[in-house]
Amino acid sequence: MRGKNLILVFVVYLMIGGLTACNGIDTGKQVPMKEKKNVAMDYKVNKTETEWMAQLGENAFEVLRKKGTERPFTSEYETFWDSGVYICKGCGEELFSSATKFDAGCGWPSFYQSIDKSKVKEILDNSHGMGRVEVVCSNCGGHLGHVFNDGYNQPTGLRYCINGLSLGFIKKQ
Ligand SMILES: [Zn+2]
Structure with a gap:
């Protein structure tokens, strides 16, 4: 009995795994599951890392999405005083x-x-x-x-x- 249950669990596990893998196939707008997991859902604006990279470019992506820090005294806004x-x-x-x-x-x-x-x-x-x-x-x-x-x-x-x-x-x- 126990053995049968284990096999059932394993089969279900494989099925879920298979479905998940299907979602990962590139069909235009869909994104791989791995990437989706990293998207914080508690913010109004949600994008994948690929979308952020395309929008921001490497340097801003590193700061905004990867919590990087720009080198000091390099920002155009550091000594900028316009209203x-x-x-x-x-x-x-x-x-x-x-x-x-x-x-x-x-x-x-x-x-x-x-x-x-x-x-x-x-x-x-x-x-x-x-x-x-x-x-x-x-x-x-x-x-x-x-x-x-x-x-x-x-x-x-x-x-x-x-x-x-x-x-x-x-x-x-
Ligand atoms: Zn923002």
Whole structure:
């Protein structure tokens, strides 16, 4: 009896495996199952890694989707002071205002607050043995940078240290 059950379980397992494999066959829009698993489902904007790569290009993909960090003092926005709104390069959501941007001298565009608290999600990040707080776009989950409480002399005391590669800019008066 037990042996029969085991065989049944095994057959069902094979069937599920077979179906899953079918889903992975490239039929245009379908994507391999392996890739689907990596898509975070708790964000409004969901794309596969292939789609993100095609949209963002290698450098922005590395930051936004792989939590990379751009080299300091390399961003076009690091010493850029035009009036306007900084948007997420992944999904276009408005994230930071130029009115809250300040020169932290750290090598990355820095802001003392986001446009609205709902726009960015803050997540405890213990990677590299540091208890940092990661900042991601609430709309697409794209990695933006980290927030530190060393925004001395700033109204909030915070420093949102953001990778310029994760941002776009819309000029506004
Ligand atoms: Zn986004």
